[in-house]
Amino acid sequence: MELFSIAARTSDPQEEECYISIITKANQALHKKYKTLSISCSVHEGMTFWRCREDDPRFIKGNVLQQIYGTAAKALAEYILQEKERELAEKILNEEFDFPEPEEHEQILKHCRMILEKNPEFGASWNRRSAMLEQGIQQCLSERPLLHVDGFLTFRAQSYMKELKEIVEYAVDEFIMDRQYEEFVGMLKYFVYFQQPQVPLVHLIHKGGQDVLLLDENLKPLDYRYDEGVVVERLDQKDLQMEDAVVTTLISVSPAKIVIHTREPHMAVIRTLTQIFEDRVEICRYCPDCHGYFRETGKI
Template identity: 30%
Template sequence: MDAIKIESTVPAEKIHHIIEEIPIKKDVNISYEEYENRFRYIFSLNKNEIKRDSLFLDTLTKFVEDMIIKFYADDLISANIDRKLGKLDSVNRSEIIEDVKEVLKSNTLFIKEKKDIKNEIFEYFVEYNTLIIDGYLNFRSKSYHKLIEKAIELVLGNFQLEVEYGEFIDMLKALVESQTHEIDTVNVVLKGEKYILMDSDFQKINNDHISMVLEDLYYDEVSDGDILLSTIIALSPKELIIHLGDKSKGDIISILEEIFEDRITICRDCKICNKYTI
């Protein structure tokens, strides 16, 4: 097949690593031309590889996708953020841009949209021998801009959840710090989804009243985790010991660690860890 030309504003020294990652590089002749601060990369198959046209076009499609992510995505994402949110501080902007790029590179998110873009580039190469990346992004690829919009919406949604979660943790920390300590030490033995609460003498703490209050508030059954969290916050102990044994922490324990910080200890191997089972 005829040589295919890909034009860009990105110089050769910046894309060396992308070219080196081309899986059929040994079967492809690659050269480039420079003119008026633009660069034209010329790809052609060796004569004895003429039957590998489809793989060749797949390779060039991947090359264009990598170029876009590496050298064009930041500006495209940034412009889209400006339209949606206006000006952001540099820290938040950088974090959002990097998170959006991770979404664009992900193999599990927006699979259909990415497949459509890949097919779009592939079909372009079937019809034309020259692709100018800047022109493609500016005038032809509505699908790529739609993908970026969806990726930004996903990241902003997650970002908002993180903000709300941080505010939730800060509120609980402030609540705990403002309360009088009802008890010096609380031992929590966690087995599966169940738990036992004990004081410093390892006497069981009865928290049935908290369970009843929560059920009355929410008119429904509440989870053991919700009851555990509410009980410990209400008791606001000076010391909190979580006896996990070989169990993983889980979300509730991670939340308690954020709230109680240096007042919490995770125990993995003691007589209490080994004694109690549920």
């Protein structure tokens, strides 16, 4: 009796090799637990057929069959996430959104790939999508032990495809926000380039997180200024309050030089100021002027 027959179309030799490798591991696990199974894998004109048989009808008693389907579903979910998902995301992007420029298209796909990869930042999403696929595949095999992977994704994986579409939408939003950010920073950079310096020096003490001090050349507090004819809008969601205030003030006073004292030079606000003020910015990791401030926070 055929326990399952699964067909998958692979797009290139690399994908075929990956799929067969995943199947082989699943077969080894099945054979280790159920030694009488007859399992085969064959390739014909780009189609890979994975079949599993057991001639003893007593074999399918209890939950054994569901355990076998679970192993097969787990392997197929891994294959889809590793090899099919990026292609599916690109198809959604092409069908649902209008980004005809190749460069824009590739940047959005880059955002997608970053989100789809199994990594600490997006691991929960990977696990959730894997669980959706495993559950759907096992349900299909339980109803009918003949499955075509592409057909399953088209007709039976609605929840998974819905989540994948949401990921593509998120990537599109990220791309648009990045583009708006770059355009706005470019505008501020242009404004600063033609603006005459009004003060010789400003010290920015970045004590950590959103804790920032602005000091003048005499290390006295610099007043925050908001109404100097320069309107600074939202640059980054995570650093909204600090970044708006700091950028607005620095553009208002237009220092000839900005010394940024920080232990976290890769923070968004630091990168933004470096982009806007360019060669006016000097990054300081340690000096007598900032020694006391960082000693207070335990960062020295």
